[in-house]
Amino acid sequence: MEEKIPYKIYLKEDEIPTQWYNVRADMKTKPAPLINPGTGQPLTIEEMNPIFCEELNKQELDNDTRWFDIPEEILDFYKMYRPSPLVRAYFLEKALDTPAKIYYKFEGNNTSGSHKLNSAIAQAYYAKKQGLKGVTTETGAGQWGTALSMACQYFGIDCNVYMVKCSYEQKPFRREVIRTYGAKITPSPSDTTQVGRKILAEHPGTTGSLGCAISEAVEVAVTNPGYRYVLGSVLNQVLLHQTIIGLEAKKAMEKYNIKPDILIGCTGGGSNLGGFATPFIGDMLRGEANYKIIGAEPASCPSFTRGKFAYDFCDTGMICPLAKMYTVGSQFIPSANHAGGLRFHGMSPILSQLYDEGVFEARAYEQTQVFEAAELFARAEGILPAPESSHAIKAAIEEALKCKETGESKTIAFNLSGTGYFDLVAYKQFNDGTMTDHIPTDEEINEALSKLPKM
Ligand SMILES: *Cc1c(COP(=O)(O)O)cnc(C)c1O
Numbered sequence: 082m083e084e085k086i087p088y089k090i091y092l093k094e095d096e097i098p099t100q101w102y103n104v105r106a107d108m109k110t111k112p113a114p115l116i117n118p119g120t121g122q123p124l125t126i127e128e129m130n131p132i133f134c135e136e137l138n139k140q141e142l143d144n145d146t147r148w149f150d151i152p153e154e155i156l157d158f159y160k161m162y163r164p165s166p167l168v169r170a171y172f173l174e175k176a177l178d179t180p181a182k183i184y185y186k187f188e189g190n191n192t193s194g195s196h197k198l199n200s201a202i203a204q205a206y207y208a209k210k211q212g213l214k215g216v217t218t219e220t221g222a223g224q225w226g227t228a229l230s231m232a233c234q235y236f237g238i239d240c241n242v243y244m245v246k247c248s249y250e251q252k253p254f255r256r257e258v259i260r261t262y263g264a265k266i267t268p269s270p271s272d273t274t275q276v277g278r279k280i281l282a283e284h285p286g287t288t289g290s291l292g293c294a295i296s297e298a299v300e301v302a303v304t305n306p307g308y309r310y311v312l313g314s315v316l317n318q319v320l321l322h323q324t325i326i327g328l329e330a331k332k333a334m335e336k337y338n339i340k341p342d343i344l345i346g347c348t349g350g351g352s353n354l355g356g357f358a359t360p361f362i363g364d365m366l367r368g369e370a371n372y373k374i375i376g377a378e379p380a381s382c383p384s385f386t387r388g389k390f391a392y393d394f395c396d397t398g399m400i401c402p403l404a405k406m407y408t409v410g411s412q413f414i415p416s417a418n419h420a421g422g423l424r425f426h427g428m429s430p431i432l433s434q435l436y437d438e439g440v441f442e443a444r445a446y447e448q449t450q451v452f453e454a455a456e457l458f459a460r461a462e463g464i465l466p467a468p469e470s471s472h473a474i475k476a477a478i479e480e481a482l483k484c485k486e487t488g489e490s491k492t493i494a495f496n497l498s499g500t501g502y503f504d505l506v507a508y509k510q511f512n513d514g515t516m517t518d519h520i521p522t523d524e525e526i527n528e529a530l531s532k533l534p535k536m
Contacts, residue, residue, distance in 0.1 A: 323356020
């Protein structure tokens with residue numbers, strides 16, 4: 082008889098991985114470099130250093146080092162909330178009546194309510210080590226701002242957060258958490274920056290976007306000595322830090338001889354899917370294993386499934402470096418009706434390259450079906466999932482129901498990137514039956530794509 086897998090698999094504290102994994106070392110075609118929009122040339126470390134932290138820039142540009150040691154101070158902080166459990170979703174399997182075996186890695190068990198803290202603590206550490214006064218950033222739904230405020234507070238540096246206006250208004254409690262950790266928080270677009278004033282003049286009444294908030298945070302960082310800008314997703318360094326998720330999951334699976342067939346994550350900028358899946362993708366790239374990997378994105382901001390693989394700005398204000406990525410265009414602003422998170426227009430250059438090579442697939446879901454999956458999961462497994470994470474839940478359920486049809490007992494693992502306790506306005510819309518779906522038309526997407534920079 083098969084050994085019974087526990088409901089929750091916890092590694093021991095001293096089994097937490099001590100290195101991050103850099104999938105670029107195993108990629109034949111490396112992700113395209115960031116480009117300086119001024120020169121049209123790859124961004125040099127000298128050009129990056131005034132904007133971002135030096136050590137993080139080295140990580141950003143390093144396509145060759147396979148393993149990075151996690152500094153002791155970061156490992157200590159990880160022990161506050163890691164290892165995170167790998168949970169066997171027995172109750173969900175039963176609710177679906179599926180022969181599939183479903184697992185999820187639960188990253189929501191910290192105050193940020195998401196995986197974001199894994200990279201926030203690393204970025205704050207390197208900023209502190211460089212002797213900086215503080216960092217600036219944007220936050221969309223608020224998880225990144227919370228995570229960074231916690232991390233900066235831990236290392237005693239300033240944290241200046243620009244929060245997308247519609248989230249700032251929808252999630253007043255999120256901002257109180259951020260303020261409790263001592264960070265300064267401003268709704269974006271704001272009149273505190275040049276770019277914010279410009280966006281407000283061009284789009285009066287706009288509820289903002291991540292792209293606008295990034296432009297503002299970058300402007301503040303480069304115009305204030307002792308400050309640098311940090312980003313919670315998309316960048317290579319962020320995927321690197323997030324591999325703690327996949328490495329832990331892999332170790333836990335190896336302990337119990339669990340062999341995943343399908344790995345799933347939701348995709349906003351790609352950091353949780355990248356962190357969860359790239360340690361497994363590395364096996365694939367080295368020809369050691371094969372998995373089906375799925376990225377789940379919102380139909381209202383469909384970067385992978387309807388975007389273009391092209392150089393684009395990372396921000397609406399078009400002041401940031403250009404990244405080659407799947408994008409629906411930096412001028413694309415998702416419908417204000419969209420409450421389900423994952424609103425960023427672009428996608429990690431690492432994941433974009435891998436997706437272009439067909440290493441994994443992507444699916445887009447409408448928010449009402451995502452919330453149906455969230456409700457089913459909450460009722461079966463007890464955790465109220467983040468709307469973002471619920472895209473991954475939706476894909477996992479879809480795969481599990483396929484197994485029910487075919488009678489196959491596949492092993493499905495997904496990353497439960499966070500919890501939804503600050504997303505109750507969205508849950509209210511869903512519960513009231515007033516949630517609507519907005520799928521952008523081809524014209525809307527083509528319009529935004531027509532403004533891609535000419536390379
Ligand atoms: C930020 C966030 C995401 C999306 O960002 P990625 O970089 O794609 O991971 C997903 N889930 C949660 C809970 C988040 O906070």
